[in-house]
Amino acid sequence: MGTEEAHDDHGHHLPAVEDWPRGFGEASWWPFVTALGAAGVYVAAALYILGRGDGAIVSPIAGPAALVVTIGIFLVGLYGWVYHAFVIKFWERDADAKSANKLRWGMLAFLGSELATFGALFGYYFYIRAGDWGSIFVGVPNLTTSLVIGNTLILILSSITLHYAHVAIRNDDRAKFVGGLAVTLLLGVVFIGGQIYEYYEFIIHEGFTLTSGFFASAFFGLTGLHGLHVSLGAVLLGIVFVRALFGQYSAERHVSVSTASMYWHFVDVVWVFLVVVLYVGAEVGA
Structure with a gap:
């Protein structure tokens, strides 16, 4: 050749x-x-x-x-x-608007597949709730604790700070952009730590594990999948943050900031829905 x-x-x-x-x-x-x-x-x-x-x-x-x-x-x-x-x-x-749009549409397609994945697990949960499963909540500890409420507020706040950072780079304000990214990444890490601690409390102190019943399998399946997605989002934001420190973004070139933001806002919305359906729903159904 x-x-x-x-x-x-x-x-x-x-x-x-x-x-x-x-x-x-x-x-x-x-x-x-x-x-x-x-x-x-x-x-x-x-x-x-x-x-x-x-x-x-x-x-x-x-x-x-x-x-x-x-x-x-x-x-x-x-x-x-x-x-x-x-x-x-x-x-x-070169900065190419057509290529940027392809990446954004690619992220939307990816999020569509993720929505289907979560939808399948939520479908499983709704199925076991709709049947005559009066005993599925037996042995389930109190889920709606101050920890999950605090973690939810932290994740919602991280979406706000990321939006603030995104607006900053579109206005070519690099200092506010880097600061907003740093705060968002920190809040994401704190959320992940909070979920790990929640698992520790449930498994070690409450004896509530993946094999504790139908509800437990749905709970750990959904929250574990979401925790994995938040971890992936933290990796993406970490890459964006490092690139931001090297000055690799501007008002004209920030497509990966947009796509990472889309992903992060998606996992935030899923978490709020998960808390309402799974955590609060368990308290109502118990």
Whole structure:
């Protein structure tokens, strides 16, 4: 293969062609790594169940350990995918409104698939609530605590600060932009810490776990999936924040700020709906 042919790349010029492995056009291993990490969450859940009770066939620590590893793989894959697809060559391209709109529509399509995922789990919850399941709330601890109320307010506040940062960069106010991003990222980390502490209280002190019944499986499935999404959002905001520190945004070039904001506002709205349906709904139905 000649040099001219090797650099042709079939007429495409996307950042992914610089990714590993080389020599396969636009092929990339990063989506595969991300998918592998996501699939590993289900393996970790299976190991957790197999490690419970007197007839456990694996170590009780196998499930949690596998979960930590697979989430790490997922986050690494996501970072590599986002970085190589959207960041590494960004400043070598011209500001193109058409390309920016493609990315925004791509994010909307992704959020549509996420809405379907959450909708399936909410459908499962509504199904078990609609049937004659009078005992599903037996053993369920008090869910609507000051912790969940505080965490909800924190996440709502993070959407406000992110909107403030987004408006600031559109007005080319870099100082307010970076400050708003920093506060948003901090609030997101605090929310994640609050949810981890909530799980600790439920599992260790209340004995309320994934295997405690139908409601418990719905509760941990929905809140765990949402917690994973908030963690991913924090990673995206972290990338945006680091790029902001290097001055890589302006009033004309901030499409990744827009797409990250869309994702963050989405997970905030899902959380509010989740609190009303799951937390408050459990208190009403108990």
